[in-house]
Amino acid sequence: MVRKANVKSSKPKNTSKSAARPNVPDFSAKDELNAFSEMLLIRRFEEKAGQMYGMGLIGGFCHLYIGQEAVVTGIHMASKKGDSSITSYRDHGHMLAVGIDPNGVMAELTGRASGLSKGKGGSMHMFSTDKRFYGGNGIVGAQVSLGTGLAFAYKYRGEDNVSLTYFGDGAANQGQVYESFNMAKLWDLPVVYIIENNKYAMGTSIERSSSTTDLSQRGVSFGIPGEQVDGMDVRYVRDAASRAIEHARSGKGPYILEMLTYRYRGHSMSDPAKYRSKEEVQSMRSERDPIEQVKSRILAENHATEDDLKKIEKQVRAIVSEAADFATEAPEPDVSELWTDITA
Amino acid sequence: MPIEILMPALSPTMEEGTLAKWLVKEGENVAPGDVICEIETDKATMEVEAVDEGSIGKILIADGTENVAVNTVIAILLEEGESATAIGTSAVDASIAQVKPIASENIAAEVSQTAQPVAASAVAPPFTPQADPDLPEGVEMVEMSVRQALNEAMAEEMRLDENVFLMGEEVAQYQGAYKISQGLLDEFGERRVVDTPITEHGFTGIAIGAAFAGLKPIVEFMTFNFAMQAIDQIINSAAKQLYMSGGQVHAPVVFRGANGAASRVGAQHSQDFTPWYANVPGLTVIAPYSAADAKGLLKAAIKSNNPVVFLENELLYGQVFEVPKMDDFVLPIGKAKIVRPGSDVTLISYSIGMKYATEAAEKLVGEGVDVELIDLRTIRPLDVETLVNSVKKTGRCVIVEEGWPQCSVGGDISARLMELAFDYLDAPVTRVSGKDVPMPYAANLEKLALPNVDEVVAALKAVTYRT
Known part of the structure; x- marks a missing residue:
């Protein structure tokens, strides 16, 4: 007899008419406004980063999070202080969501002394022990084992923290992900795996890379429950995250959340994104945009006026423009930094 | 203030590109994320998005212009309430000068540095290992x-x-x-x-x-x-x-x-x-x-x-x-151990290589050669000081390891001795290593693939010019 693992698959319909969807999670006026400003900060920050990359102020690889803002925002709203996050190289949004100073992030992007890693990490390698953010990891899939290890430490010490471990649909095919799933369930570690399925692993669509495309089911053979979530709607993200985090925190072990999301820009700055149609991108932008969804609800429900939102926009712009100025004016690291922090 | 839209760099290596096509006209309003033009490089065609909200005040680089350098102002964006007359050419020129990427300055700095001796900042700070602690008197x-x-x-x-x-x-x-x-x-x-x-x-x-x-x-x-x-x-x-x-x-x-x-x-x-x-x-x-x-x-x-x-x-x-027999016997990381002091030849090894080295040293000492035997113990950080001082004393060196010869520990030590003790060497630094083959299974072949005492003895004799 085949025993069915405790796996839930609540497949969201691909509809933009969220009002017509059943079981819409509770989301207060305050939640909507918080989500709006958080997501807007990430959006504007990333646009500015893209612009600064174009100006040659940011070097190397630069992967923008534009389009996926609802994922980290909703997850963060469901977490508590002490929970850690770890992700891949598409990490700027995750850092802003956990409250890391935008100045420090932007100055790291420009490789300056006041950057989060003193200018020695760059876009893909940033950390904050203060905010329990463990990167910023450049090797696809490596953060999944590392995030599972953070959870191991919480359980070892008897702490009630949860490790929020993010990875993409591309990483979901890496071998170490499944090694980690196995041990996480074997030892019931407090980890929530958040698969940000933006449909493309660099330029390869999920259909062209994955034998099964419902990534929420990837934990079935390990007995790890999973859900597919509308990752463009912050309400559904927070709702599912609350369930998953509670599951992990209460000692029941890992949980998988597959976030169906979309990145508007290319994989990195140098990607013209010719592997998908303009219409596909345009329809996501005009019908599913996570920020526009929140904005239209706020206005429809009279949570705030158009003028109130303009004020928020202005504040966000001021933060971003200050970060850009800070990151442009900060000095490069002292040459002596070449030889520091190699060993303790 | 009008915002200058610059020719963006789309990859770490891009220096210029072709402005293929404008998708907006002067006077048109744009929002962040709107595609305003397409640019081409030898690798790809890319869309340029507006970062700020406003209206296109002036297009400065026409469709089809080739070899547009990164950071050239290609258009002016007017914010709400600004008119096209706000665009002054002097402001545009100034912005071109200002946004020069820092990368080019760095390259200039590097070039000027290469003409001089290696900068102090490019040299690793010296590593000085601690000595082994003295054992308590009468320790069992x-x-x-x-x-x-x-x-x-x-x-x-x-x-x-x-x-x-x-x-x-x-x-x-x-x-x-x-x-x-x-x-x-x-x-x-x-x-x-x-x-x-x-x-x-x-x-x-x-x-x-x-x-x-x-x-x-x-x-x-x-x-x-x-x-x-x-x-x-x-x-x-x-x-x-x-x-x-x-x-x-x-x-x-x-x-x-x-x-x-x-x-x-x-x-x-x-x-x-x-x-x-x-x-x-x-x-x-x-x-x-x-x-x-x-x-x-x-x-x-x-x-x-x-x-x-x-x-x-x-x-x-x-x-x-x-x-x-001690409660907390701890040794310093990074310190090589002089197992047997000697004055004729330095013999260096680590791990199981020490087994061959020790036997060979005993044999040579029996023949009247005063071998200084050093166990590296730590490979990184390497106790270069101990090795160099020894070779300055003996003038000869043999390095034994079980691993393959190319890019090996012995190869590295040999290079360092040439850099730091060249004038003291009386014979070529000589390596004894495992053979450059995958390990065979057959007993006779496996034995051949590994280093052995005879090979170490032969190397010691060669560098001390004995037969």
């Missing part, structure tokens, strides 16, 4: 196998620090594939002695993640051959972590297990990984020979706040040496 020396020494080191450190735990295949219930962890499960329980599935890549990453959060894992690889599955995590996640995080996140993991050839186990289970790990900044690499060094250095490795690769040797596990 006890006979102990390397296996027992390693076992005691782990047990002692686990008693001292609750954050230290052991994980690996068969370390707990089975008591260790090579019995290094014998008895630890009984004393410390399954929370701190963790049997893992056969899944090196995964559990190595888990150990490193646990170290990020403040634990001090000891990862036992049944043998280092299997650590190849996990080498990405050891190098990319552990070794580089402190540097990439600007000193914030430590990865204090000890990766330990049997390294090098065992006996008749063939190519996939017989190789010395020392040079692989010793190549990587951020790692500490230790490869002890004696039981005392195994104990004192493993304790140091566990206490260290750095990732340490601790390379043992299966054939040495049962070898017995004298170990001082």
Whole structure:
């Protein structure tokens, strides 16, 4: 007899008419406004980063999070202080969501002394022990084992923290992900795996890379429950995250959340994104945009006026423009930094 | 104030491109994210998006213009309430001058530096190892196998620090594939002695993640051959972590297990990984020979706040040496040991290579050659000072290792001696290593593939011009 693992698959319909969807999670006026400003900060920050990359102020690889803002925002709203996050190289949004100073992030992007890693990490390698953010990891899939290890430490010490471990649909095919799933369930570690399925692993669509495309089911053979979530709607993200985090925190072990999301820009700055149609991108932008969804609800429900939102926009712009100025004016690291922090 | 839209760089290497097509007209309103034009490089066509809200005041570079340099102002964006007359050409010129990318300044600085001697900042700060601690007077020396020494080191450190735990295949219930962890499960329980599935890549990453959060894992690889599955995590996640995080996140993991050839186990289970790990900044690499060094250095490795690769040797596990009986016997990492002082020739080795070196030294000493025998013990950081001082004294050097000759520990030491003691050398620095072949299974071939005492003796005689 085949025993069915405790796996839930609540497949969201691909509809933009969220009002017509059943079981819409509770989301207060305050939640909507918080989500709006958080997501807007990430959006504007990333646009500015893209612009600064174009100006040659940011070097190397630069992967923008534009389009996926609802994922980290909703997850963060469901977490508590002490929970850690770890992700891949598409990490700027995750850092802003956990409250890391935008100045420090932007100055790291420009490789300056006041950057989060003193200018020695760059876009893909940033950390904050203060905010329990463990990167910023450049090797696809490596953060999944590392995030599972953070959870191991919480359980070892008897702490009630949860490790929020993010990875993409591309990483979901890496071998170490499944090694980690196995041990996480074997030892019931407090980890929530958040698969940000933006449909493309660099330029390869999920259909062209994955034998099964419902990534929420990837934990079935390990007995790890999973859900597919509308990752463009912050309400559904927070709702599912609350369930998953509670599951992990209460000692029941890992949980998988597959976030169906979309990145508007290319994989990195140098990607013209010719592997998908303009219409596909345009329809996501005009019908599913996570920020526009929140904005239209706020206005429809009279949570705030158009003028109130303009004020928020202005504040966000001021933060971003200050970060850009800070990151442009900060000095490069002292040459002596070449030889520091190699060993303790 | 009008906003200048600049020709963007779309990759780290782009310097110029063609402005293929404008998708907006002067006077048109745009919002952030709207595509305003397409630019082409030799690699791709890219869309340029508006970053700010406003109306297109003026298009300065026409459709189809080729070789537009990165950071040229291509259009002016007017914010709400501004008119096109606000655009002054002087403002545009000024902006071109201002947004010069810092990268070009850096290149200029580098070029000017290359004309001069190497900048002080480009030279590694010197490494000065600590000397071994003096043993207390009258300390009792006890006979102990390397296996027992390693076992005691782990047990002692686990008693001292609750954050230290052991994980690996068969370390707990089975008591260790090579019995290094014998008895630890009984004393410390399954929370701190963790049997893992056969899944090196995964559990190595888990150990490193646990170290990020403040634990001090000891990862036992049944043998280092299997650590190849996990080498990405050891190098990319552990070794580089402190540097990439600007000193914030430590990865204090000890990766330990049997390294090098065992006996008749063939190519996939017989190789010395020392040079692989010793190549990587951020790692500490230790490869002890004696039981005392195994104990004192493993304790140091566990206490260290750095990732340490601790390379043992299966054939040495049962070898017995004298170990001082002390509560907390710790040796300094990075200090080579002069096992036998001498004045005629320096003989350097590490791990099981010391076995061949010791026998060869005894033989030569019997023939009246005063050999100085040095055990490296730590490969990274390397105690260059001790090696150079020795060669300055003897003028001759032979290096013995079991691993392959190319890009080897011996090759590296040889280069350093030429750089730092060239004028003192009376003979070419000579290496004795494993042969440059995958390890064969057949007994006779395996014997040939490994270094042996006769080869070391021959090398010592050659550099001292004896026959």
